[in-house]
Amino acid sequence: MQRESGSASEPLIETSKLTKQFGSVIALSELDLRVMPGEIYGLLGPNGAGKTTTIKTVLGLLEPTSGWIKVAGFDPAKRPLEVKSRIGYVAENPVVYDSLSPRDFLAFVASIRKIDSKASAEMVSRLAEAFDMGKYFDSPIATLSLGMKQKVALIASLIHRPPVLLLDEPLNGLDAKSSRIVKDMVSFHAEKGGAVLFSTHIMEVAQQVCTRIGIIYHGKLIAEGTLDQLRSEVHREGSTLEEVFLKLTHEESEVVDTSRTLREAFFRNETN
Amino acid sequence: MKLIEAWRLSRIPYREVVYQSLAEEKGRMWWGAFGRSTPGKEGQDDLELAKRALRIAKFDKIFVTIFSVLVSLVPFGALLLGATGFGLASSVSLSLAVTFGLVTLYAIQTLSSFVGAKPSALLSVLPIGMDDLSVVTLFSFVRSVDYIVVGSVISQVIVVGYLTGSVFAALLMLVASVINGVFAVSIALWFSKVFQKNILRGGRSKANSAMRMFFILMWGLLLVGVGFLFSIPWYIVPAVENALVGAGAGLNMLMGLLYPFSTGVVVAEVVHFNIAFAMVVLASVSLAAYVLLAVYAGRWSLGTVKSITQDSGLKITRVETTDFSIKTRRPLLAYILKDLKTASKNPGTAFFFAMPVLQTLIITLFVARYVVLRVSLLLTSSLMGGVFALFLPLALLTVEGKGLEYTKTLPISSGRIMISKAIVSAGAYAFVPVVLAVLTLIKPLTDFSAIFIPFFTMIAVFNASIFEMALFFRTAARSRIASIVNDVGKLIVGLLTIFVPQIVYAASFLFSLSYVLSLALMGGTVLIELSLVTLILSRS
Numbered sequence: 145m146q147r148e149s150g151s152a153s154e155p156l157i158e159t160s161k162l163t164k165q166f167g168s169v170i171a172l173s174e175l176d177l178r179v180m181p182g183e184i185y186g187l188l189g190p191n192g193a194g195k196t197t198t199i200k201t202v203l204g205l206l207e208p209t210s211g212w213i214k215v216a217g218f219d220p221a222k223r224p225l226e227v228k229s230r231i232g233y234v235a236e237n238p239v240v241y242d243s244l245s246p247r248d249f250l251a252f253v254a255s256i257r258k259i260d261s262k263a264s265a266e267m268v269s270r271l272a273e274a275f276d277m278g279k280y281f282d283s284p285i286a287t288l289s290l291g292m293k294q295k296v297a298l299i300a301s302l303i304h305r306p307p308v309l310l311l312d313e314p315l316n317g318l319d320a321k322s323s324r325i326v327k328d329m330v331s332f333h334a335e336k337g338g339a340v341l342f343s344t345h346i347m348e349v350a351q352q353v354c355t356r357i358g359i360i361y362h363g364k365l366i367a368e369g370t371l372d373q374l375r376s377e378v379h380r381e382g383s384t385l386e387e388v389f390l391k392l393t394h395e396e397s398e399v400v401d402t403s404r405t406l407r408e409a410f411f412r413n414e415t416n
Numbered sequence: 417m418k419l420i421e422a423w424r425l426s427r428i429p430y431r432e433v434v435y436q437s438l439a440e441e442k443g444r445m446w447w448g449a450f451g452r453s454t455p456g457k458e459g460q461d462d463l464e465l466a467k468r469a470l471r472i473a474k475f476d477k478i479f480v481t482i483f484s485v486l487v488s489l490v491p492f493g494a495l496l497l498g499a500t501g502f503g504l505a506s507s508v509s510l511s512l513a514v515t516f517g518l519v520t521l522y523a524i525q526t527l528s529s530f531v532g533a534k535p536s537a538l539l540s541v542l543p544i545g546m547d548d549l550s551v552v553t554l555f556s557f558v559r560s561v562d563y564i565v566v567g568s569v570i571s572q573v574i575v576v577g578y579l580t581g582s583v584f585a586a587l588l589m590l591v592a593s594v595i596n597g598v599f600a601v602s603i604a605l606w607f608s609k610v611f612q613k614n615i616l617r618g619g620r621s622k623a624n625s626a627m628r629m630f631f632i633l634m635w636g637l638l639l640v641g642v643g644f645l646f647s648i649p650w651y652i653v654p655a656v657e658n659a660l661v662g663a664g665a666g667l668n669m670l671m672g673l674l675y676p677f678s679t680g681v682v683v684a685e686v687v688h689f690n691i692a693f694a695m696v697v698l699a700s701v702s703l704a705a706y707v708l709l710a711v712y713a714g715r716w717s718l719g720t721v722k723s724i725t726q727d728s729g730l731k732i733t734r735v736e737t738t739d740f741s742i743k744t745r746r747p748l749l750a751y752i753l754k755d756l757k758t759a760s761k762n763p764g765t766a767f768f769f770a771m772p773v774l775q776t777l778i779i780t781l782f783v784a785r786y787v788v789l790r791v792s793l794l795l796t797s798s799l800m801g802g803v804f805a806l807f808l809p810l811a812l813l814t815v816e817g818k819g820l821e822y823t824k825t826l827p828i829s830s831g832r833i834m835i836s837k838a839i840v841s842a843g844a845y846a847f848v849p850v851v852l853a854v855l856t857l858i859k860p861l862t863d864f865s866a867i868f869i870p871f872f873t874m875i876a877v878f879n880a881s882i883f884e885m886a887l888f889f890r891t892a893a894r895s896r897i898a899s900i901v902n903d904v905g906k907l908i909v910g911l912l913t914i915f916v917p918q919i920v921y922a923a924s925f926l927f928s929l930s931y932v933l934s935l936a937l938m939g940g941t942v943l944i945e946l947s948l949v950t951l952i953l954s955r956s
Binding site for chain 2: 203205224225226228229231233235239240241242243244247248250251252253254255256257258259260261264265268269272273277278279280281282283284297
């Protein structure tokens with residue numbers, strides 16, 4: 145993993161009053177986020193809450209409307225290449241060059257990241273073996289399943305051993321074995337002092353993997369902390385993350401109402 | 417299902433394929449936001465983009481149709497103007513040949529999306545029978561070439577009817593034009609299928625690459641053929657006419673057997689009666705055989721479309737490996753190699769790799785006719801080669817496709833990416849100075865300094881490529897989608913970048929009559945352009 149000049153007590157990802165507007169739509173509103181070395185920060189929120197926008201803004205793909213961002217001490221708007229060289233990124237929908245094979249694609253990524261063949265060999269071999277990619281390593285990516293494409297994207301994100309991992313729904317399409325491997329991989333990364341920003345809407349995953357969770361809703365960070373801290377915030381000891389989440393986002397009663405309406409729709413003929 | 421309903425439904429898969437084929441060019445949309453995006457632009461939703469994609473596809477189709485109609489009329493041009501020595505038989509034959517080439521080239525671009533994508537995937541989950549679904553897919557497939565085929569058929573029938581005043585000749589032309597369209601579409605479908613099959617084959621076999629290159633070359637030759645027929649019909653038409661109506665030698669008889677000459681002979685014979693009887697009989701029999709062949713080709717196309725609909729058209733082969741080693745390179749070289757690999761695997765852009773062969777061939781033929789290599793000849797041939805190279809940067813941007821969304825996350829600047837593509841373009845042009853340098857060994861040159869003109873032009877090609885791409889960055893941010901019209905402006909800028917140094921050379925020579933001074937001023941202009949390029953690159 146690349147060593148940074150900052151100390152271990154400085155956040156690897158930091159945003160302050162980060163706001164992003166798309167026309168009149170406010171996607172992110174004054175988001176303050178700090179992810180420390182060794183931390184797996186789960187960004188939790190319903191669809192359209194602003195998780196992907198947060199990750200893309202941190203990566204420098206989107207320019208903030210206001211506020212600032214620092215990744216390993218660098219501002220993505222001013223030093224995009226320094227930031228990108230310190231980040232491993234997996235997109236929600238893995239987009240890679242479809243006509244290349246995983247081997248060609250990974251060689252391309254490693255080359256752009258200026259890693260020599262030997263340095264990347266071990267990581268690629270271990271991960272490709274772990275993900276059972278033997279039959280797919282020389283097939284065009286276009287012919288691979290969503291899960292297999294996700295595995296290619298995961299390997300590409302780790303090839304340069306970055307200090308920061310930005311994972312946007314990284315378990316999309318993965319089977320149980322691969323999901324477990326990814327979760328372990330993320331933990332090892334954090335153990336080695338890396339920081340992970342992990343976006344998901346699957347509560348169990350966040351509960352299992354993340355050391356700290358931020359709940360984002362309509363572009364705002366409405367709660368943050370460990371699972372226990374979040375439980376105490378809603379005064380529900382022993383509740384699951386899903387229950388905490390629904391309570392915090394005020395969606396609990398809405399879910400009950402929707403469920404009742406659906407039940408009526410499903411069983412209408414039988415009651416008539 | 418009624419055919420009219422199938423035609424209506426076919427709009428859904430057609431729209432999907434149009435959108436997908438433009439989505440292959442969607443890299444262009446992503447370019448607009450390379451590195452960072454403009455607030456407000458990202459909000460443009462997919463529906464709006466899909467609508468724009470369809471509008472652009474329609475416009476492109478109309479544009480190509482007008483071109484195709486004009487091109488199909490060119491071989492009749494001399495006849496319409498009343499020139500003698502130009503015959504109906506050869507005009508009909510060449511018009512069919514040009515239309516065949518154009519429709520095939522256009523269809524290959526569109527149909528590869530049909531073969532690769534699953535156009536009817538959306539409909540296949542609905543309660544529609546497989547046979548009906550095949551008809552719907554076939555219609556959606558027809559929609560992609562309808563204007564071009566119908567436009568060519570109508571124009572050819574009208575012009576033959578007008579020239580001959582014979583309803584029978586016009587009817588014969590109608591049959592010939594329709595079978596011409598069927599052949600073109602069938603060949604394009606076959607080509608796309610074979611190309612896709614090759615791409616889907618797993619493993620690291622060099623044979624796959626060789627096969628791909630072979631097809632690219634074939635594609636290039638088709639382009640050369642169409643280009644020749646279109647650009648020099650005044651030379652070809654009389655030659656073909658002489659061959660067709662000359663004495664019944666064995667070779668001429670053979671021409672009567674070959675498509676599309678047999679058709680030309682039959683149509684011409686209806687009104688002129690000046691062709692050898694044996695040849696007319698032979699041509700008529702072969703035309704009947706071609707009609708049968710067209711029926712077979714049509715059925716084959718239907719079957720192929722059906723197999724695509726049923727998702728059994730293409731088999732994916734996988735090769736197991738335990739060797740997960742990767743070979744890394746310097747970033748710039750890696751980018752160039754990535755571009756070459758992705759472009760050669762994309763049927764829509766692969767033929768650009770035939771460009772160097774094409775330009776070398778054309779320039780050699782162009783220059784070889786002259787005894788002395790004059791400076792004006794070197795200026796003209798350098799410019800001709802440059803024009804071909806101007807298409808490459810935009811083609812290479814196109815092949816980025818959606819993959820560029822990923823590249824944006826890598827630590828590489830847009831300037832670096834532009835340099836890599838400009839190197840490929842200038843590299844493709846490099847054949848021109850080499851060919852011209854070789855020609856100076858066998859032909860006398862007016863002044864030795866002129867040998868540097870194509871080399872300066874090569875730097876101008878590099879500059880032009882960067883200007884085109886830089887302009888693309890600016891316009892892509894606004895339009896977010898590609899179209900032929902959008903590209904014309906960039907090509908003009910590229911053309912001017914190559915043209916201006918040549919104008920400087922010509923003008924300074926007229927005033928000074930000094931070859932060396934003219935060359936120095938040309939070099940100076942190229943260097944000024946290069947400094948502008950450096951400025952652009954330093955800011956990106």
